[in-house]
Amino acid sequence: MTTVAARVAPPRSASARVSRVIDETRHAKSIVFEVPADRTHDFTYRPGQFLTLRIPSDTAGSVARCYSLASCPVSDDELMVTVKRTANGYGSNWLCDNVSEGDIVDLLPPSGVFTPTSADEDLLLWGAGSGITPLFSILKSTLATGSGQVALVYANNDADSIIFDEQLRVLAARHPNRLVVIHWLESVRERPTADQLARLAEPFADRHSYICGPAGFMATVRDAMASLGVPRSRVHAEVFASLRGDPFAQRASEPHAPEPAAESDALATTTAQVDTDGDTHTIDWPRSQNLVEAMLAHGVDVPFSCREGQCGTCACVVVDGDVTMTDTGVLDEDDLEAGYVLACQARPNGDFARIRF
Ligand SMILES: Cc1cc2nc3c(=O)[nH]c(=O)nc-3n(C[C@H](O)[C@H](O)[C@H](O)COP(=O)(O)OP(=O)(O)OC[C@H]3O[C@@H](n4cnc5c(N)ncnc54)[C@H](O)[C@@H]3O)c2cc1C
Incomplete structure (x- = not known):
């Protein structure tokens, strides 16, 4: 079956009010957010997913850091992340030292694949x-x-x-x-x-x-x-790691999906069959684009967040074909051996590739 999803661009950031800050231990604080009323749909999440927070910086303007949601999507009304201070770390210490009730923090919607398939699973x-x-x-x-x-x-x-x-x-x-x-x-x-x-x-x-x-x-x-x-x-x-780039800046300058590749790129494309969410999408994947860019250009929903190989949200498996990754990022040797690649880093080789998310 070949389908093309209607959704094109992922939802952009939201400004959320901090409703509480909780001292958990000497080095860790929880920050509880109220979800803006008009964005509740974008901020639904699965257990194990994370938020990306924008943190002000005098030198960089802002930096982005991911924090897993410690709240439960079923029993907790609000979103809660818990930040532990990293020795000499910028973002974690800034959050623990500066955020208080009533503050507004910019968040990217929940993301990530570290989530069990069923609540009935042991x-x-x-x-x-x-x-x-x-x-x-x-x-x-x-x-x-x-x-x-x-x-x-x-x-x-x-x-x-x-x-x-x-x-x-x-x-x-x-x-x-x-x-x-x-x-x-x-x-x-x-x-x-x-x-x-x-x-x-x-x-x-x-x-x-x-x-x-x-x-x-x-x-x-x-x-x-x-x-x-x-x-x-x-x-x-x-894997907990700090983002190097700023996905907020990328999204602000990229409110829409990238355009499909120009006609002149047509020869340098791979036909990709991508299995995601129970559907199979067949797309032309230009060799000049990574898979996240190619899927967005074709209006196919793709899980991604940092776009720099650091968060693992876009991890997928190459079932058939061959791809090259700019950076293997958070993937370890076992992941690579098992055929995992990061869609934000992967460019195709050859005429055909089959990818499973
Ligand atoms: C999916 C995901 C979920 C996460 N969830 C959580 C969570 O729930 N809770 C949590 O506390 N964290 C979580 N993290 C980690 C979090 O995103 C940050 O990486 C962490 O808070 C450290 O960020 P920082 O800005 O304080 O440290 P950074 O400033 O990024 O520094 C990190 C380390 O690098 C060193 N360093 C920094 N700059 C330099 C330099 N120039 N030269 C040499 N060394 C340097 C620092 O000393 C420090 O040890 C998560 C990460 C990911 C990807």
């Missing part, structure tokens, strides 16, 4: 430090709307660094047969090894794993799951 969640944020949304949503069982392994330096400690206790007490929370404190047990994590994971190894935390922690979890023989396709990871 899950094994792995978090460290601020990596708890998307997992907290996922676990609250699963408990609120589905029948899935959830095991959370949550690593922190010490007890005072545990974000959402009290709320996790309350949820575990309310759902004793569905939620298990296992804390790992480095102040008590040192950094976990892959063997130790594999022993913790063994009873839950048949579940899909969702990992979020510092690179070292995520690598150790991957090693643990590999040692248990868990296929890579059952291990999902969200």
